[in-house]
Amino acid sequence: MTKIPNIILVGPMGAGKTTIGRLISQSMGKHFYDLDKVIEDNAGADIPWIFEKEGEEGFRKRETQALESIVHSDTNDLVLATGGGVVMRKENVDILRDDALVVYLYASVAQQLYRTSKSTHRPLLQTGDPRATLKKLFEVRDPLYRDVATLVIETDARHPKSVANKVLDAIKRHLEMETSVS
């Protein structure tokens, strides 16, 4: 039987990486890590505090350290939900590519805006025009998500459980296809 590799979710803020990651880890019997949560636990402070005291650059350094420590400590047994900006550093992308199945959760800018509007814990969106920020980030990051991911899953107009099932089906089909060609 093919060993199921580590699963890493990428995509923009509000795509549902944290929510779907937890759901699929339960179905797959894998450990779940949320990169933002690991960064917060390591720092003993929340993300808004890190951005305020250390700036985005400080947060990105912590993000790379956390990513390295998670991926290197847990072989083939994890589902990792990343933060939307993880693809902005080449060293992170190299880590993501190394022996994991990367899934891009796609959401339109309208859905990103809707899903992030109820929370204030994303410092990059504490601006006068979060829609414009999301649009600008999406233009830069969408090609990077597509480049690093093996699977792309559309999440608009789907309940989280239905997205999770779609991800699980896509992973299963992908692994079956890999087995049949090897």
Ligand SMILES: Nc1ncnc2c1ncn2[C@@H]1O[C@H](COP(=O)(O)OP(=O)(O)O)[C@@H](O)[C@H]1O
């Ligand atoms: N497919 C979905 N449909 C509707 N709401 C969703 C969906 N996926 C996630 N959400 C909601 O959107 C918000 C952001 O989800 P989250 O998992 O934190 O996204 P991310 O980690 O990608 O930023 C949460 O309130 C979550 O319940």
Ligand SMILES: O=C(O)C1=C[C@@H](OP(=O)(O)O)[C@@H](O)[C@H](O)C1
């Ligand atoms: O897109 C980004 O640069 C960020 C996304 C956030 O994670 P989510 O994508 O889980 O919201 C979090 O890492 C931080 O606020 C920065």
Ligand SMILES: [Mg+2]
């Ligand atoms: Mg998240």
